[in-house]
Amino acid sequence: MHVRVFLSRYRGYLTCPDCNGTRLRREARDVRVGGKTIDRVSALTVSQARTFFSDLALGEQDAAIAGKVLAEITRRLQFLADVGLDYLTLDRLSSTLSGGESQRINLATLARLGARRTRSTCSTSRRSACTRATTSGSSRSSGSFATRGTPWSSSSTTPT
Numbered sequence: 582m583h584v585r586v587f588l589s590r591y592r593g594y595l596t597c598p599d600c601n602g603t604r605l606r607r608e609a610r611d612v613r614v615g616g617k618t619i620d621r622v623s624a625l626t627v628s629q630a631r632t633f634f635s636d637l638a639l640g641e642q643d644a645a646i647a648g649k650v651l652a653e654i655t656r657r658l659q660f661l662a663d664v665g666l667d668y669l670t671l672d673r674l675s676s677t678l679s680g681g682e683s684q685r686i687n688l689a690t691l692a693r694l695g696a697r698r699t700r701s702t703c704s705t706s707r708r709s710a711c712t713r714a715t716t717s718g719s720s721r722s723s724g725s726f727a728t729r730g731t732p733w734s735s736s737s738t739t740p741t
Contacts, residue, residue: 620672628667631658664689 596602603610603620610618615637625633634655639647661667664685675683 623672624670626668626670627658627661630671631655631662631667634658660689660693661686 597604600606600610605620610620612619614622615633617633622630622633634651637651661669666682666685669678669682678686
C-alpha cells in the first residue's frame with residue numbers, strides 16, 4: 582500500500598471559514614460587477630454567464646476599461662456553448678471533467694486552430710502566388726494557386 586493512500590484515511594476536507602470555499606482573498610470578494618461578486622459569477626453555468634455578460638450594463642468609462650476583457654470572456658463562453666458544454670459551471674475544475682467533455686474541448690480547439698491556420702495560409706499564399714504570376718510574365722493565369730515547393734505540390738521548384 583502506498584503511503585499516500587494510507588495517509589488519505591486521516592486527511593479531511595474542511596471549508597475555509599474565512600472565504601467559505603471560494604479560495605479568494607477578501608479584497609477580491611469585495612469587488613462587484615453588475616451587482617455580483619466574482620465568486621457568484623463563477624458559480625453560474627456557461628449559459629447563465631453568457632446571459633449575465635450580454636445583459637451587463639456598464640458606464641462609458643467602465644466599458645472602455647473592461648471592453649477587451651469582456652470581449653474575450655464572451656468569446657470563450659460562446660466557444661463552450663458551441664461545443665455543447667453550456668451546462669458546466671465556471672468554477673468547476675478541469676480535472677473533474679469527464680473524458681468526453683474534455684475531448685470535445687480539445688477537438689473543437691484543434692479544429693478551430695486548424696481552420697484559422699488554413700484560412701490565413703491559403704489566402705496569403707494565393708495573394709502572393711497571384712501577384713508573382715502576373716508580375717513575372719508567367720503563362721499562369723492570375724487566378725491559379727501556385728505552390729512553392731510544398732509537400733503536396735507536384736514539383737519541388739519555386740516559381741519565379
